Amino acid sequence: MRLHQIWTSALIALTVQSGAAFAEVTVSQSNEPQVVLGQQFRSLLGAEHKTIEALPEAERTALATGILGTKKARKAAAAAQVTDLSYSHDFLASLPAPTGDAQWQCLTKALYFESRGESLKGQFAVAEVILNRVDSAHYPNTVCSVVEQGGRGGCQFSYHCDGARDVMRDGEAVNTAGRIARLMLDGAPRDLTFGATHFHTRAVNPRWSHIYERTAAIGAHVFYKP
Known part of the structure; x- marks a missing residue:
């Protein structure tokens, strides 16, 4: 029994x-x-x-x-619920107002400061890089730790140590970044950058860009993976 x-x-x-x-x-x-x-x-x-x-x-x-x-x-x-992902403002606007914990807030802020001037695909692509790092054994395992990580006298994400106050003043851009962050943290597909863990703007030419594999170019950013 x-x-x-x-x-x-x-x-x-x-x-x-x-x-x-x-x-x-x-x-x-x-x-x-x-x-x-x-x-x-x-x-x-x-x-x-x-x-x-x-x-x-x-x-x-x-x-x-x-x-x-x-x-x-x-x-x-x-x-499984993100079955009709579309990189469009109409799609984002159709979603519930985003909320979340500290990890969501960190990803929202990173997207705002690193990519708010980019197209939606460009912003999704930056989110992919951050989350790919979270999943990698070579980087910290939380969003906040990844975006705040230092190294070689600087920061992995420039906004975090550029000396400027990190105040998000553009409400529309904050809303967009928050919706993208929510989707990506909830498991939306990462199909834009093919596993990229690095990116840079077209205005610079870092040394590692000659060593790593280039996976995508979206807007002002070029994406790479080791």
């Missing part, structure tokens, strides 16, 4: 996660314990099947890979 209790607890937890309701479980009135237990398992497995079928596809995938409830699973589920 211990196994039966484990199954019951697991299935109840799954129901809470998915919002699906279990079908009514019925058992035989037989006095044979093995018969009763077998019928209970069949009923429970049937309920489990119906519950799993009710889950969104992204969550069923997460269950199959054993990552349901993890940060990776939640990001995968969120990314």
